[in-house]
Every structure is written in structure tokens, then in C-alpha cells.
Amino acid sequence: MDTMHVDLLIRIVAGAALGGVIGYERDRHGRQVGLRTHLLVAMAAATFMVISVKFVYFQHYGKEDLVAVDSSRIAASIVAGIGFLAGGSILRTGTTVQGITTAAGLWLVTAIGMCSGAAMYVEAVVVTLLGVLALTALRRLEDKDDRSTRRRIALVLGEESTGVADIMKALEALGAVVSDMDYDRRLDDKRRVNVTLDARIPNTIGVETLIDQLAKQPGVRRVHVQAPT
Helix, strand or coil: CCHHHHHHHHHHHHHHHHHHHHHHHHHHCCCCCCHHHHHHHHHHHHHHHHHHHHCCHHHCCCCCCCCCCCCHHHHHHHHHHHHHHHHHCCEEECCEEECHHHHHHHHHHHHHHHHHHCCCHHHHHHHHHHHHHHHHCHHHHCCCCCCEEEEEEEEEECCCCCCHHHHHHHHHHCCCEEEEEEEEECCCCCCCEEEEEEEEEECCCCHHHHHHHHHCCCCEEEEEECCCC
16 A cells, blocks of 8 residues: 555544544534534535545546646535534434534534645644534533433323323422423313423432323323433
8 A cells, every 4th residue: 555545544543533522522512413414414525525635646648638627626516515414413303403513513524524625634633622622612602501411391181181281290209300391182082181391300300200200190191302412
């Protein structure tokens, strides 16, 4: 393996490693788009950048070959393509929109991968450090609470239910904070009520404990707790 191939592989590995740093931070905060996704995005961006920079060399075009190549098109396509992937990480939960920071993180690791693919290592490392700083230290300036986890709780209440108020009291007793509620009442012969709650649950409260406490409430026919969002 000649030195050129080694250099190109170092660029790709550097991009993957630096992207993994951002992904590790996302994983620590329980985000579904975590280490592997950020690492793969950064590695792919670095690979595309390497192709953009060096692919002409490997085609062995001669001086007399009438070939015009715009190598910047591949790099430009990376920026356009990552928008679809980043958009998929943005979710609407009730009245709130989540995943914007994760989407921005995917854009960031794409830029880091492109820097590494262009052998701009200093810039790639500095941007990675700034990204980690923004995601960790600056997080404290926002209304973020790492001691709780956001969950969506879906309940089906029967006729014998004492109402949503008792459900709210049960959640408050667990230390949960409800941010949004969707209420759907059937008026046919079954007369059931479907309630969907978005709540922040303390990390000390496990899913089994949460379900057990809700199932004890009168009239609760069904409890469904979604994974953290």
C-alpha cells in the first residue's frame, strides 16, 4: 500500500473518530441517533470528500484527453444529501418538536468529515471540540434536566374510571411533570376515554414502577409507555 492510500485512509479514519466523539455525547443523553449514526455519517462524508479531491488522479487521464471534471459537485451533494437524513431525526411530539439539536449534530459531523477528508485536521479537531462544548457546557444554560426522561404515556380508561385528575395525581406522586395531554372520549356504548400524556419521568422511576402505579388507578384498562423521546 503506497503512501497516498495511507494518507487517504487516515483522513477517513480521522473523520469517523471525530464524528464518533459527537455521537458519544448524544448517546450519553439517551438520544436515539447516537454513536454509530454520527460515526457513519462523518465517515461517509470524509469518504465522499476524499473521492471528490482525488478521484480524478485515479482515472489516469492523459494530457490529451478532452475531459472536464468539476470535483466540487460531489462535495456539494454531501451538503444537500445530509438534509434528508437530518430531517428524519426531527420528530413532532404533541405540541413540541424534538430532534433539532440531533439534526444539527448530523450536519456538524458531516462538516467534520469533510474537513478530515480534505486533510484539514486542525479545523476538524477544533470544530469537534466546539461541538462538544456546545452540546455539554452550553446545555446547562438551557432548560434541560438530565435527571428525568421524557416519555409518552397512552392510557385507556373505562366507565368506572374516576377521571384524569386521579391519573395526574398519581404521576405527580412519582415526581413526573406532564407537559402535554391529548384527550379522546368515546360516546358510544363502550364510553371509554383515550388519554395520551407527554411527561418527564425521574430517572429513578423505572418503567415497571410507572406502569404498576398507573395500572392501580380505578378504571385503567390499558397502559402503554413509549421509549424515551
